[in-house]
């Protein structure tokens with residue numbers, strides 16, 4: 001490789017794993033006031049996967065990571081950085097990354113979790129990309145994994161969120177690229193003033209007395225809350241904005257894009273983004289109907305399925321775009 005050329009990192013292996021248990025819209029309507037018709041019209045979701053009572057997010061993350069490692073032909077000794085994107089770690093602390101380091105038999109390499117909600121996989125890719133391009137690391141494992149449904153109120157009170165979310169994990173191995181393919185740029189954003197439109201209060205140090213809060217009247221703070229309409233309005237602006245930012249940064253136009261892989265939040269959000277970008281829906285990868293919104297896992301799962309369906313080919317320009325709690329949003333431009 002020309003040593004004066006700026007190095008790139010590239011995804012050399014990717015895999016996903018979802019829990020076995022399928023929950024259809026019809027299933028949901030047996031224990032909360034909702035209907036298949038309402039959910040499909042408002043969100044496009046038909047079914048999702050839920051972890052079982054004795055499954056945690058590490059049970060999804062580990063098999064996804066093993067698949068990505070196998071595809072990249074990478075062995076535990078090769079990995080020198082682990083980043084796990086999750087909101088639903090097995091424990092309040094430490095992060096899932098510690099469990100991965102142990103269970104995958106990795107060396108004592110740097111491993112940490114990032115909590116940036118639905119944008120977290122793209123944030124993780126961005127962090128790994130910096131380490132690889134600088135030469136600090138050679139092989140990074142980036143995982144997006146969620147068991148969000150463990151935290152969701154599965155009664156009519158929580159139906160606005162319960163119908164949206166699903167569980168799953170996706171993982172990618174990133175390595176230094178020796179050719180034109182790889183990550184061209186990443187773009188990260190946050191606007192904290194809107195954070196209360198999509199948040200979960202506890203467990204958190206904002207509580208005057210966390211131990212008592214967990215056992216008495218504040219217990220209802222331990223479920224996520226969402227102002228769906230505000231989130232929707234912001235998402236349909238931020239998605240196109242951050243996609244355009246990625247294109248402008250690389251002197252590319254929307255016509256150069258082969259496929260956009262958006263975070264799978266809501267079919268109507270994806271449709272609106274396509275319209276705003278003047279793009280056909282065939283340029284937007286969509287699998288929300290099968291998995292719902294799997295938060296940090298949605299983009300790596302979508303990349304895996306898009307590859308399996310032959311929708312990503314060598315040389316294609318792919319844009320990853322995400323929006324989520326925080327509010328955070330992010331994109332990555334990738335030459336596949």
Ligand code: COA
Nearest residue numbers: 034035038042118159160163228229231232265266323324
């Ligand atoms: N089943 C049936 N009815 C439901 C329901 C459900 N699951 N959830 C809410 N409703 C009801 C509401 O109570 C409300 O009833 P009312 O008119 O009697 O008060 C009615 O449906 C309309 O609610 P509204 O919140 O206005 O619906 P909406 O069209 O905004 O759709 C969302 C709700 C959540 C689907 C939509 O706002 C959304 O997708 N927002 C973005 C969420 C998102 O993507 N979050 C993750 C970001 S990463």
